[in-house]
Each structure stands twice: as structure tokens, then as C-alpha cells.
Amino acid sequence: MLRTLRSIALALALALGILTACPCQCGSGGAASANPGESEPAPKARTATFAVKQVSCHGCAEKITKQLATIAGVDQVAVDLKAARVKVAFDAGKTDAETIRTAIEKLGFPARLVEETPAH
Numbered sequence: 001m002l003r004t005l006r007s008i009a010l011a012l013a014l015a016l017g018i019l020t021a022c023p024c025q026c027g028s029g030g031a032a033s034a035n036p037g038e039s040e041p042a043p044k045a046r047t048a049t050f051a052v053k054q055v056s057c058h059g060c061a062e063k064i065t066k067q068l069a070t071i072a073g074v075d076q077v078a079v080d081l082k083a084a085r086v087k088v089a090f091d092a093g094k095t096d097a098e099t100i101r102t103a104i105e106k107l108g109f110p111a112r113l114v115e116e117t118p119a120h
């Protein structure tokens with residue numbers, strides 16, 4: 001019973017767009033996913049995976065994706081909402097994992113570098 005009430009309340013909140021649990025103040029809901037130019041793999045291509053807290057909806061994911069796309073050297077951004085992970089392919093000759101991590105945190109999402117590997 002309680003459970004039902006809760007999910008009804010949640011559905012209502014979502015429907016009304018008043019659920020603002022995430023820092024992105026979404027509501028934009030734009031489905032467009034931005035990927036920074038499809039450049040060929042750079043010689044210093046690396047992939048960094050970050051554990052990012054509070055990424056709870058597509059608005060958050062989009063915000064992060066767009067922001068990271070503005071960093072020179074970032075080639076690709078993939079946000080996994082379920083795992084709360086952000087995977088970034090970048091050129092280590094132009095930027096580094098710490099710069100990317102800081103950019104995510106500036107948006108209001110606590111981020112931690114999980115691993116950094118050479119991109120195949």
C-alpha cells in the first residue's frame with residue numbers, strides 16, 4: 001500500500017516535472033545526444049572511466065556530455081546512467097583525466113577516476 005502510494009507520488013512528480021533530485025535542473029529533456037566531432041583515433045588516445053555521483057537522468061547525462069565535448073582533446077563521451085559511470089575517450093596529448101574530472105565536478109557531480117587505459 002505504502003509502496004503503491006509512493007510510486008504514484010513519484011509518477012506524479014515526474015509528470016509535473018517537479019522532481020529536482022539531480023543537480024542539472026533538467027526539464028530540457030532534449031533527446032539530442034551530442035558527440036564531439038568524429039576525428040580519427042589520435043596517437044595518444046586514451047580512455048578514462050569515472051564514477052560520477054548524482055547522475056540520475058538523461059538531462060544530467062546530456063549536460064556532462066555537452067560540457068566535456070567543449071574540452072579540446074576529448075573525442076567521445078559515454079554516460080552510463082545505471083552504473084553512474086562516465087567513459088571518456090581523449091587525446092592525452094591535448095588534455096588529461098584530471099582536467100576532465102574537474103570539468104565534471106564543476107557541473108555539480110562528484111567524480112572519481114576509476115581507471116585510465118590506452119584506447120586499443
Ligand SMILES: [Cu+2]
Pocket residue numbers: 022023024025026056057058059060061
Ligand atoms: Cu538530471
